Amino acid sequence: MISIAVSSQKGGVGKTTVSINLAHAFARAGLRTLLVDADPQGSVGLSLTRQSRLLSGFYDYLADPGIPFDKILVPTRLETFTLVASGQAGDYEVSGGPTGAHLSRVRSFLRTVEARGYDICLIDTPAGLFGLTADVICSCDAVLVPQQAEPLGIRSVPKMLEGLNRLRVIHPSLVVLGVILTMVQQDMEESRDSVAALRNLLPEELMIRTLVPRDPLFVKASARGLPVGVMEDGEGANAVFDALRAEIEAKLVPN
Amino acid sequence: MDPVEPWIDGDAVRRLARQLMTPPRRERKESTDDAGFGPGFEGFISSAPAADPFPAENEPAKPFLATPAAPDAPPPPEVPKVDLPPREPLLARLGRFREWLIQQLDAKGAFVLERDGEPVLDDADFTKLHFLARSLAQAYRPVKGEVGNVHVKVGAEAYLVVVPVDTAFGRLVLGAVLPKPLDAATVEVVADALKRAAQPGRK
Numbered sequence: 520m521i522s523i524a525v526s527s528q529k530g531g532v533g534k535t536t537v538s539i540n541l542a543h544a545f546a547r548a549g550l551r552t553l554l555v556d557a558d559p560q561g562s563v564g565l566s567l568t569r570q571s572r573l574l575s576g577f578y579d580y581l582a583d584p585g586i587p588f589d590k591i592l593v594p595t596r597l598e599t600f601t602l603v604a605s606g607q608a609g610d611y612e613v614s615g616g617p618t619g620a621h622l623s624r625v626r627s628f629l630r631t632v633e634a635r636g637y638d639i640c641l642i643d644t645p646a647g648l649f650g651l652t653a654d655v656i657c658s659c660d661a662v663l664v665p666q667q668a669e670p671l672g673i674r675s676v677p678k679m680l681e682g683l684n685r686l687r688v689i690h691p692s693l694v695v696l697g698v699i700l701t702m703v704q705q706d707m708e709e710s711r712d713s714v715a716a717l718r719n720l721l722p723e724e725l726m727i728r729t730l731v732p733r734d735p736l737f738v739k740a741s742a743r744g745l746p747v748g749v750m751e752d753g754e755g756a757n758a759v760f761d762a763l764r765a766e767i768e769a770k771l772v773p774n
Numbered sequence: 775m776d777p778v779e780p781w782i783d784g785d786a787v788r789r790l791a792r793q794l795m796t797p798p799r800r801e802r803k804e805s806t807d808d809a810g811f812g813p814g815f816e817g818f819i820s821s822a823p824a825a826d827p828f829p830a831e832n833e834p835a836k837p838f839l840a841t842p843a844a845p846d847a848p849p850p851p852e853v854p855k856v857d858l859p860p861r862e863p864l865l866a867r868l869g870r871f872r873e874w875l876i877q878q879l880d881a882k883g884a885f886v887l888e889r890d891g892e893p894v895l896d897d898a899d900f901t902k903l904h905f906l907a908r909s910l911a912q913a914y915r916p917v918k919g920e921v922g923n924v925h926v927k928v929g930a931e932a933y934l935v936v937v938p939v940d941t942a943f944g945r946l947v948l949g950a951v952l953p954k955p956l957d958a959a960t961v962e963v964v965a966d967a968l969k970r971a972a973q974p975g976r977k
Binding site: 622623626653658673674676677683687688695720721724725 | 784786791792794862869893896904
């Protein structure tokens, strides 16, 4: 099993959109995929099931070692695609918990996921590279970093790199899949300039070639609780995330 | 319009990026071989859950201060001190400490528990040893003024060495899986290294 944390220094950069749709792409390719919402705001659950607020989920698993694993799994209409919502542990202090506090439980969770035969586990994490997010990254095989293709978004890149380097001291075998640019607007000069600037600044191996466009279809898909690929006119979005999936698979193949 | 300058130090960013892209350390493969058994042993079932690489043996813990050196034995080689840059966050410093254990003492892994037994620095390969380390640390009665440790054999050429250390963050318990128990001098060095790693950042 490969576990991938989808994480970023800033919020609102498209982590959830990337998580949902990349997970859907893996599942469509026939891989048994588990998408985990580790964001206490419960964005993934909000997108994919209207009853998500009532579900037990990831935070309940962290808080209660006795909770049956089956209780937190949410099947979808796609047989290879299963969810874990964020859960009911509403008082769970995410930002207040120190890094390392939940490492054991997160690793226990991933061992259970692997034992259940999943091929891929994607974890949508809260913004920031500390606290529980750091524990998730330090437990996963790899990390994917969405980054807005906008000038303000670029300013968080140094902090993001510093944060990942610190985590790699704790988890030296972490594979950094790369930075994926989101909300790209080809018709806006500032967005095109941001893409070019980041590609010039960061090494090619650290930049995912696939770009995720800013598109009203993503907003509509989230409102209906669907991956964008199943929306009418969503085939183009499927192609984007199929390309992303292929690019990630190529990076994960051992040399 | 340049969205990068003047907000970002490009050289610093490139340096951080290069650092991040150094190849990951390969995980050590768990070995299920034990003395007397090779790959041809038919007792292993390939579909079974992965065997504990270090199954505990029925050997009681031996509380002791340190292995006394034989009178004519040469002094153990001096272990270089761990490099701990100031101002690094605690977990980064503890990570460096663990790397130092691996490189200098051939540790197979290490974890650090806080007073209540919760891991401060975990090691996924040895989570099962937390309870044992905690129990040994609680049972251990140190000789006043001396750093000590307890150890227990947990597998072929594998000892869980438990070193309780009082630090600025309170009592921490180191659990390190080593190929052999530590001598007294090395225990002192290890305890000092953990104490320094757990120091709040210095100016």
